[in-house]
Structure formats: C-alpha cells, structure tokens
Amino acid sequence: MNLPETDTSIFHSLRFVLVETSHPGNVGAAARAIKTMGFHRLVLVRPRFDNVLTHEEAIAFASGAQDILENAEIVDNIEKALDGCRFAAAVSARLREFSPPVLTPRKFAETVLPDVRINCALVFGNERYGLPNDAVESCQALIHIPANPVYSSLNLAQAVQVLAYESRIALLRNDTSVTENSPVGFHGQPASVEQIHGMLTHLEEALTAIGFLNPDNPKKLMPRLKRLFSRSGLETEEVNILRGIARQIEKRLTTGQRE
The missing domain is CATH 1.10.8.590 (Helicase, Ruva Protein; domain 3)
Incomplete structure (x- = not known):
C-alpha cells in the first residue's frame, strides 16, 4: 500500500526543527533521513555555521537529499521555528520534572500526527547539550526514545530517522486517518x-x-x-x-x- 504523498499535506507540513546544531554533517544526514521517509520540511534554529546548508560536509552526508537543504529555513529562535504550529513535540533523552506529557515516538505517530488539522513540529536539540528548557516548554509533548538505558546515546540524525520512520509507518498503516477520521479526538480547532x-x-x-x-x-x-x-x-x-x-x-x- 502506497500513500499518495503528493496529495497528503502531512508529508509537506510536518516540520523537523534542529536547535543549535554543531556539525554540518549531522544536518545533511538529518535531511537524508527526512527525505527517505517522504517528508520535506527542515528548520534550523541558530546553527553553529551560517553556511551550513551549503557546507560541503552537509551536502556529502545528505547524499542526494540536497533539495531538503535547499528548501530548509534558518531562524533566530524557537518561536519563529514553531510559528503557525498547532502541536510541537520536543525529542529528548533527558526527562524533566515539569516536562510536558511524555510520549514514545510510536505513540506520537499513531495518535497526534494523523490529525491533518494540526500543523506539527518535532524539535531536536544540540548534539552535545540537547534541548534548552525554553524549547521544551514551548512544546505540548516530550518524546522519549526508549533506547538501551545502559547506552542510550543516539546521534542526532539517528533520532530524526527514528521519528521520521515511525511517522511514515503510522500514516501507511492507516491512510484513512489523514482525513476526517482522526484518533486524536479534537472536535474544535486545536490551539496554536x-x-x-x-x-x-x-x-x-x-x-x-x-x-x-x-x-x-x-x-x-x-x-x-x-x-x-x-x-x-x-x-x-x-x-x-x-x-x-x-x-x-x-x-x-x-x-x-x-x-
């Protein structure tokens, strides 16, 4: 079963937000992960290198996903990155005392993503320091990848790949859910x-x-x-x-x- 991606706005509207990335290679690899799963939108918040989208390392690691880099956005803060979003989820290995509700990647993909009325964003942190608190507080959910607790270190692009994969599988499993049959349960317009x-x-x-x-x-x-x-x-x-x-x-x- 193949979902008609050209007609499905979720594949174009779901944004992958990378906050304060350090390595151009990771940005390129993230672009590749996004395109491999059929998604399109990449947003960078204060990347370390101003020329990251044209950096030779980013292009090399993108490996054919240069169009994702060419159409990517660079913004100054998390507010601009989430402008117009109706649901944002922070992806973090570190759980916080007063974090938003915690979801697994699969739970997010199966319950939140299929509601096309929601302009969703997945927010990823810096390779070394993760996400700052203000970015997490701007989100309605915290996504925790249930990795090996003894060694739970995921590369940034790997984390992007996990979320992109789960999102794609959920949409392929139930393509009718991208219309009016949504499991989320919203009856009115979700607040931004x-x-x-x-x-x-x-x-x-x-x-x-x-x-x-x-x-x-x-x-x-x-x-x-x-x-x-x-x-x-x-x-x-x-x-x-x-x-x-x-x-x-x-x-x-x-x-x-x-x-």
Whole structure:
C-alpha cells in the first residue's frame, strides 16, 4: 500500500526543527533521513555555521537529499521555528520534572500526527547539550526514545530517522486517518503554540493580580499549569474561554478598586 504523498499535506507540513546544531554533517544526514521517509520540511534554529546548508560536509552526508537543504529555513529562535504550529513535540533523552506529557515516538505517530488539522513540529536539540528548557516548554509533548538505558546515546540524525520512520509507518498503516477520521479526538480547532503561550501569560498576570501567585516566590505554579494544559489538548475556543476568565478577574479587580 502506497500513500499518495503528493496529495497528503502531512508529508509537506510536518516540520523537523534542529536547535543549535554543531556539525554540518549531522544536518545533511538529518535531511537524508527526512527525505527517505517522504517528508520535506527542515528548520534550523541558530546553527553553529551560517553556511551550513551549503557546507560541503552537509551536502556529502545528505547524499542526494540536497533539495531538503535547499528548501530548509534558518531562524533566530524557537518561536519563529514553531510559528503557525498547532502541536510541537520536543525529542529528548533527558526527562524533566515539569516536562510536558511524555510520549514514545510510536505513540506520537499513531495518535497526534494523523490529525491533518494540526500543523506539527518535532524539535531536536544540540548534539552535545540537547534541548534548552525554553524549547521544551514551548512544546505540548516530550518524546522519549526508549533506547538501551545502559547506552542510550543516539546521534542526532539517528533520532530524526527514528521519528521520521515511525511517522511514515503510522500514516501507511492507516491512510484513512489523514482525513476526517482522526484518533486524536479534537472536535474544535486545536490551539496554536502562540495562542497557548499568550493565554498562560495572561493567566499568570491575573493570578498575580488576585494574590494567588506571588511573583517574588512563584514556586512551581506556572510549570505545573503548563503541564496540566499540555495534557488537555487545548482548542482555540478553550483558550479564549480561559483568557475571558482572566479578563473578567482583571475587570472585577479594577471595578472594586474604583468603588
């Protein structure tokens, strides 16, 4: 069974985001991994080499996937890399105390990816240091590859290959799921990364205004709320409701102060 990739937007919309890559060869190898599985979109955030996309090592390791390099984007920050995304997942070997919900590559591919209404991104970190916390916090899920715990070191391009493979297999297994029959369960328009970030900022301001959150001693309230909302799969209308609650809190406080 062959999925008609030219007619399937997921193969063109799923973006592979590489943050602060060090080695041009890994970028080329990642491009090869992406193209091998039928995907197209590569985004680099602050790569070490400005000319990485034309670097001879990147071209050599791309091994025929130069078109992925030629069409790749280079951006200054994770916000630009995720612009327009409705679901972003960070790929990391290091689990974090207040990370978003943790998924395996297969779980992500089988439950999130088939919903074509979601413009998805997979975010990978630097070869040596992994992903910074701000990149992880910008995502709704953390993908952990269940490698050998005694030796779990994966090359960047290998990690990209694992996610690209699982994504392709999930789509090939159930090609009807790339239409309206989605297992994700969204009924409304999924909220974008920017919408959720704006809502959390607004909610933090309202909680501070009523004294529920002490900005001088916030403890871990906001990371816990981010984790809670990441599990819920927020829709645009739900984000609007939460922002409406925050506005009403601020309005009542302002009215009370006048009285």
